[in-house]
Amino acid sequence: MDALWLARLQFGITSVYHFLFVPLTLGLSVLVAIMETIYVRTGDETYKHMTRFWGKLFLINFAMGVVTGIVQEFHFGMNWSEYSRFMGDIFGAPLAIEALAAFFLESTFLGLWLFGWDKLPKTLHATCIWLVAFASNLSAFWILVANSFMQEPVGFALRNGRAEMTDFFALLTNPHVLYQFPHTVLAGFVTASFFVLGISAYHLLRRSQLEPFRRSFRLALIMGLISSLLVAGIGHLQGQHLVASQPMKMAAAEALWDSADPAPLALVAVVNESQQANSFEIKIPALTSFLAYNRFQGEVKGLKDLQAAAAAQYGPGNYIPPVTTVFWSFRLMIAAGLWLILLALYSLYLWRRGRLEASPLVLRLLLWSIPVPYIANTAGWLMAEIGRYPWIVYGLQRVEAAVSPGVGAGAILFTLLAFTLLYGVLAVADIYLLARYARQGVAPGPDAGIVTNIGEVSLWI
Amino acid sequence: MDLNVLWFILIAVLFTGFFFLEGFDYGVGILVPFLGKNDGERRAIINSIGPFWDGNEVWMLTAGGALFAAFPHWYATLFSGFYLALFLILVALILRGVAFEFRSKDERPAWRNFWDWMLCLGSLLPALLWGVAMANLIRGVPIDGRMQYAGTFFDLLSPYTLLGGLAFLLVFLLQGALFLTLKTGEDLPERARQAGLRAGSAAAVVFLLLVIQSYSQTDISSRPLAAPALWGALVTLVLAWWLLRSRRYGGAFFLNGLTIILGTAALFSGLFPRVMVSSLNPEWSLTIYRASSSPYTLKVMTIVALTLVPVVLIYQAWTYWVFRQRVKARDMRY
Numbered sequence: 001m002d003a004l005w006l007a008r009l010q011f012g013i014t015s016v017y018h019f020l021f022v023p024l025t026l027g028l029s030v031l032v033a034i035m036e037t038i039y040v041r042t043g044d045e046t047y048k049h050m051t052r053f054w055g056k057l058f059l060i061n062f063a064m065g066v067v068t069g070i071v072q073e074f075h076f077g078m079n080w081s082e083y084s085r086f087m088g089d090i091f092g093a094p095l096a097i098e099a100l101a102a103f104f105l106e107s108t109f110l111g112l113w114l115f116g117w118d119k120l121p122k123t124l125h126a127t128c129i130w131l132v133a134f135a136s137n138l139s140a141f142w143i144l145v146a147n148s149f150m151q152e153p154v155g156f157a158l159r160n161g162r163a164e165m166t167d168f169f170a171l172l173t174n175p176h177v178l179y180q181f182p183h184t185v186l187a188g189f190v191t192a193s194f195f196v197l198g199i200s201a202y203h204l205l206r207r208s209q210l211e212p213f214r215r216s217f218r219l220a221l222i223m224g225l226i227s228s229l230l231v232a233g234i235g236h237l238q239g240q241h242l243v244a245s246q247p248m249k250m251a252a253a254e255a256l257w258d259s260a261d262p263a264p265l266a267l268v269a270v271v272n273e274s275q276q277a278n279s280f281e282i283k284i285p286a287l288t289s290f291l292a293y294n295r296f297q298g299e300v301k302g303l304k305d306l307q308a309a310a311a312a313q314y315g316p317g318n319y320i321p322p323v324t325t326v327f328w329s330f331r332l333m334i335a336a337g338l339w340l341i342l343l344a345l346y347s348l349y350l351w352r353r354g355r356l357e358a359s360p361l362v363l364r365l366l367l368w369s370i371p372v373p374y375i376a377n378t379a380g381w382l383m384a385e386i387g388r389y390p391w392i393v394y395g396l397q398r399v400e401a402a403v404s405p406g407v408g409a410g411a412i413l414f415t416l417l418a419f420t421l422l423y424g425v426l427a428v429a430d431i432y433l434l435a436r437y438a439r440q441g442v443a444p445g446p447d448a449g450i451v452t453n454i455g456e457v458s459l460w461i
Numbered sequence: 462m463d464l465n466v467l468w469f470i471l472i473a474v475l476f477t478g479f480f481f482l483e484g485f486d487y488g489v490g491i492l493v494p495f496l497g498k499n500d501g502e503r504r505a506i507i508n509s510i511g512p513f514w515d516g517n518e519v520w521m522l523t524a525g526g527a528l529f530a531a532f533p534h535w536y537a538t539l540f541s542g543f544y545l546a547l548f549l550i551l552v553a554l555i556l557r558g559v560a561f562e563f564r565s566k567d568e569r570p571a572w573r574n575f576w577d578w579m580l581c582l583g584s585l586l587p588a589l590l591w592g593v594a595m596a597n598l599i600r601g602v603p604i605d606g607r608m609q610y611a612g613t614f615f616d617l618l619s620p621y622t623l624l625g626g627l628a629f630l631l632v633f634l635l636q637g638a639l640f641l642t643l644k645t646g647e648d649l650p651e652r653a654r655q656a657g658l659r660a661g662s663a664a665a666v667v668f669l670l671l672v673i674q675s676y677s678q679t680d681i682s683s684r685p686l687a688a689p690a691l692w693g694a695l696v697t698l699v700l701a702w703w704l705l706r707s708r709r710y711g712g713a714f715f716l717n718g719l720t721i722i723l724g725t726a727a728l729f730s731g732l733f734p735r736v737m738v739s740s741l742n743p744e745w746s747l748t749i750y751r752a753s754s755s756p757y758t759l760k761v762m763t764i765v766a767l768t769l770v771p772v773v774l775i776y777q778a779w780t781y782w783v784f785r786q787r788v789k790a791r792d793m794r795y
Contacts, residue, residue: 063562066515067555073525074547077540085608088533089754093762096526100769103519108773108780111512119783162533164755404541406609415548422552426559433566 004403006412007079010419014071015385016378017423021065023377026140026185027192027227028058029133031219036126050212053442054196055129059114060433064426066107071419073099079412083392083402087149089164090156090171094146102139106132140188141181148176150393151384152245163396176245179238180384186231187380190340191373193224197347198370199438201363204356212442221351225344232337236291243292243300246394248310248319249387251303252326254288255281262286263300268331271324276304314395321389329379329386336376343369464759465749468531469736471766473729475527479520480591480629481721485714486510486517488637490557490584494577496641496652503577504565508788509644514561516777518554530762534608534752535736542602542610543594546617550587557583588633589626593617596625596671599679599731601738606745608752621671621678628671631664632698632720639705639714646787654705657713661702668695679731687731694723 032054039047073095076084084091112120113128120128149156155170156163165171200217203209242250251257255269257276265287270280286296303320310319343365350356356363388394392402489510497503528536540547556579564576600621603612638657642650672691681687701717704710732738736752739745753759 059562060566063559067558070518070522070554070558071551073522074540074551076529077536078544078547079541081537081541081609084529084533084537088529088536089758092526092528092530092533092536092754093758093765096523096530096762097765097769099519099523099526100766100773103522104516104773104777107515107519108777111515112780112783115508115512116783159755165758165761168757168761404537404544406611407541407544411544415545418548418552422555426555429559429563433563437566 003407003409003412004400006409006416007403007407008399010079010412010416011075012385013416013420013423014068014075016381017427018065018068018072019377019381020374021061021068022140023184023188023191023373024061024195025058025065025136026188027190027223028054028061028195029129029136030189031192031196031223032058033126033129033133034219035216036129040122040126046212046215049442050216053212053437054216056437057195057199057434060430060437062110064430068423078415079404079407080392080402081404081406083397086162086397086402087393089162090149091146093165093168094142094171098139098142098146102135102142106135106139109135137185137188140185141177144177144181144184145171145174148174148180150391151180151388152176153393153396158396163393175241179234179241183231183234183238183380186227186234187373187377189223189227190231191377193220193227193344194340194366194373195370196220197224198367201366202438203441205360205363205367207357209441217356218351221344221347224340225348228337228341228344232341235334235337240292240294246388247301248303248306248321249326249383250292251301251306252321252323252387253330253383254300255323255327256288256300256302257304259299259302259305261289261299262297263288263292265291266327269327271327273320273323317390319390321387326383326387329382333376333379333383336372336379340369340372340376464756464763465753466734467763468527468753468759469729469733469749472524472527472531473725475520475524476729477722477725479517479524480633480725481718482517482520483514484588484633484718484721485636485640486514487584487588488633488635489640490514490580490637491588491634492581492637492641492653492656494574494581496649496656497577500570500573502649503573505645505649505788506641507561507564507580509641511561512780512784516780518558527762527766531754531759532736532747532749532752533754535747538604538608538610538737538747538752539594539598542604542612543597543617545614546590546594550590553583553586553590555583556580557587585630588630592626592629593622595629595728596622598737599675599681599728601679601740601746603741604737604739604745604747605741608745608747611741621674624667624671624674628664628667628724631660631667632717632724634660635664635698635701635705636714636717636721639701639710639717642705642710643714644787650710654708654710657705658702661698661705661717665695665699665702668698681727681731684731684733687727690723690727690730694720694727697723 032051035047035054036051038044039051076091109128109131113125113132116125116128149171152174153163154174155165155167157166158164196216197220200213200220203213204217239250242253254263255266255271255278256263257278262285264283264285266278266281266283268280268282269278272279288300289298290296292298292300303323307319311317343362347356347362347366350359350362390398390400392399489506493503493506497506525536528539560576560580560583564573564580567573594617597617600619602610603616605611635657638653638660641653642657645653672695675681675691676688681691697716698720701713701720704713704716734749735746736749737747739747754762
């Protein structure tokens, strides 16, 4: 096992793990903020209980997102020092701005929200959670600005052996980030909606604490439906952009070996990467062309042609990403998304007819579907990041040139095992706590830990 | 003043802010299992930093981000070179961060006790290791002509650098104890005072040794500001200890805060204009010019930083005002 391979594996594991917690933070912060706003406006105590209940689940998840995020920030220097040297001029700026503009806001106002229930006026207290929600989503923007440069470099010049920034504004309006940011944030809203829907469904099934969970269900259903439809819509536009900006990734996502006009869409395929062919596929004629151009003609470049073009441009080498992985993660993402849309639509139908609570099957499906957005999020990132292989920065730097030359395979293996083990243990503890509190519900039990003010300290942990 | 110098100063300020703010919450974290006799007391100790620690930690994240943005080679050489040390800091910070959130979410004593110890360890390791890392920065490490760290993890551990780590740890411990004398009630302030006196005496001895050793181990004596700042830090440390003894807690906290500020100032003024000293060849040291981003990026970042930093300072200060009262153990029920 060489250092490069281990470093890639470590980055994959720590990033995917970090991104298990981020989407829920993005969406749940907004849902909690909405609940508290309704409470402040109406004075209805049920919404206060809801705010505190979902707020607690938010916090357990948030902590995991924060601590795994710290690892991500220093990772580039540790395992990818040559990447950092090559890209620091461009990549460091959004990272630093993320900390300055978003992390400070997020952590400071979360502290105020958490400990300030009886120290701040109600409106100000609700403002705190809105600021947390705003800051979380703002931090997603900055990190995606950084990531988008890796997918689609803009506003730079190659000087002094590195990519130097020439136009900061171009970085912010990178076409890639204009698709990626709403797609990612809305996926977070979907994740949070189905998290709330699933847990609410559990309580509706048990017929416990009906009122708060009916209301939670309704809020999450509205958000889930709108956001899942929008994610799909933006995803479609993003795919169209990809055909132009990263044709290799798109061809791999479709396992399209030969250029075709019109290009068919393979629903499933058995990809044979060494033969550069699919040994089996079920395809719909012209559909890829349609998805790419909104009409049933138009050439979509195949992997072989793109490989030849890349070799001519960048010199000999293999420029085809791992097709099987990209192909299947793409399908997994879309299938998960479609499932969520259908489930939300059907739930809405039952809800409107007043039959939802009499449909245990649907409620169970909702509960079991809590992991589905997570699968979609992970698959989406795998497609996006593995799809740019062998590049770490598209067309500018290859992965093998980016790794730290001074860090040996042994050191990386050691930290890889340690992080994986630690992350595994924490996942168990995290799920245990989430499940425990989710089951308990909003009823302030003896150990619910919610202490309204006594004396000088507000304690809500 | 050119932007490279400005960014060197800004990064020094960010590290100073980080050590000043997180110094006391590392100290408090270390003291949790020792000073808290029961669950309520431990909760009160943790709550004294509850609203602040996360915001304080962002100072470190911002310093890291600023290093990356303004001096990418510094970021790259430092973190790939100090690989295992940084890894240990990260593990500690993970355990510490979740400990805050997890410890009270289950009432079993074994669970709480475990996370309290994780909080202690997770605060102790970074305090120590940041000290070791900073001492290495100023003493110099094997950096070759291609800006690559050419040593191993064990090259980072010398008597001098361990002394640096111990000095950081003890000064932070004192600062944490001082913070608790100000923020807690009942018997806790007195117990914190005792702990602070012990940590303070040890800190003074270790710091004196560090100052003396710095003359032979580093070129700090040839730098105009560094040596006076270092001696000044020792003086404020002893004064803080003395004020603590006479129960003037506010002044003691302020003075030991000054120790942290002066110590960090000594370090960065000793480095300037280098950012990492090469022990192999002075020519190979990273400087604010060799390690920096392009002038354009520095300009963009300057505008961003000058706009955002004042805003951050205002709302962080406001947080301390909102939570200015003492935290008392008897006020807490579960």
